[in-house]
Amino acid sequence: MNAGNVSPGNGVNPSELSAAVNGFNLSQIAETDFEKRRGINAIEVRTGYTQVHVTGLQSPIASSRIQVLTEVANAGISLDFLKLTPTGLSFIIPSDKTNVIQKILQDKSYILDLATDRSIVSVHAVNMRDEEGLIASILHKVISAKIPVDHVADMHDRILLICHNEFAAKFESIIKKELGLV
């Protein structure tokens, strides 16, 4: 039996369904479109971040890292992209908190390196983990294009990369050109 032409994406109209279930009008049943296409579906760039590197922490390093995090939390500053390094840690904060962080941590004699003008580039793809090799492909393309990446993180539907503002647009165009958007 052939299906009728009901708008895709809406499933079976309830009135048609009840009629169909009761033995009427089966020819009006819809076909429905479902899953999003695999691959990258969007790229988003958020600017206005600073990456803070704290180095030279004293042993025991785990306790020293906690002291740094305590200072940041006490200042009411939210941090993202925390990364542990052999002698310290790094994290991302909103740019407008840069001076506050600098003062707080330098007052406590921490060794700081501030990488300002950072962007977060998010590459979106549905259910990324199951698209085997997709995360690695994105990184391959970005690195091949000689874009310095400060940090990487991933979520179920996107990979997030930190880079200098000046590379964000290049990043976006490389991904669109090399991997395409669905």
Add this chain to the structure above:
Amino acid sequence: MSNRIHVMKFGGTSVATSEARLTAAMKVISAKEKGIQPVVVVSAIGRKGMPYATDTFINLLREIDPSVEPDARELDLLIACGEILSAVVFAHTLKTLGHSSMAFRGGQAGIRTDGVFGNARIVSINPTALLQSINAGKIPVVCGFQGVYTEDKNLPGGELTTLGRGGSDTTASALGVALNAKAVEIYTDVDGVKTADPDAVRHAPTLKSVTYDEVAEIAHLGAKVVHPRAAEIAMTKKIPLWVKNTFSDEPGTEIVPKERFPGRRVTGVTHTGKLVFMQFNLGECNTEHRTELESSIYQTLARYGVQLFMLNVSPESIGFAVPRDQYPIVEDVLDGLVMPLGSGDSRVIYVFQLGIATPEVETQVDLLKSLGEVRKVHAKLTEGCTVVSLVGHEYMQQPGVFLNVMVALEKAEISVLQTSDSDYSLSVLVPEADTMRTVRTLHEKFELSKIE
């Protein structure tokens, strides 16, 4: 007359034994007696190692000659047998209980997919045959995980395809949409989505509701109660989706859109399976060579479909974790890999070494020395580690969340090897031996036993 269709999907453990099938069948019959029109979706009977499980079928081919990869098309034909068998057995079980039933292959149920064997996506469903079956007073039992691909819609037949990971959940959700069902119920062997693995936290509560993003992130980070593909389809088309227990009468967990769950919370603690973390030391490479080496690592891993967790970049190194079962692939393709870069005086021959150098790698290095400067790209391996993640809803951006995690773990004397975070999660890489203790520590710290 309103729509009374419920799609009820039963996973491998729910159909693994005749007792389990009887319990599942009684759920279906009970629903029918309440005036619901059930449409059943089943997975293959049992899990890994059992006679009719998907892996067992795959092994039939591997045993012939492990070095010859089966064709994806043939593999799909073979593994789809598991669900066909399961659907027929389930339909017959219903019949023996006095309820007329009809088994459907994916294609017979009208499920059409794209042509990607082994990982097909559903492109359309024509539910006419299912509705005819319901109309005839039967309970349709549909094979999960499969569909049919036809290049030309007007041609008969078509190629059988399988849907890849989460395929049976996806079938259920998609049928729910096609039938405009009142609910899609995913039956499993737990009471719903829990705040933690009950093996780690014995009395971990079951969440009454969880958002699509939370459940997708939980799956991304290791605990697949319902597959994100299924959740996404149901969410997009606004079909209520539930996770329930075949073996209890608990109400289960409803998966809801974000809009229905305002406010912030920590949802749960999840953990991955066993991972191997590798940190490649690139500190001695010049910038140009480093770019090529990094790029080559990722390109190789992409080619072999290796899954990456806990990605990490620093001025001296790059690091990531891979599932332990994929590590042999990584070792095969990267350990001992030779990459000559540059030319003339700047030419350097790089040799990758994973962990401690094998005699083969050492011999290779010695032989290559006659050709120019040889440098090792050494990856420090941390075998036996796990990622434990705190998953939350509009919570991770609160000041002090990282601090609370680090303090709690330090008090518990758990070493944090690395961290990672995103909008929905905060993850720590810990020694595998500390996995359950880490889960328990974070569960307690964030008072998840009080969550609803």
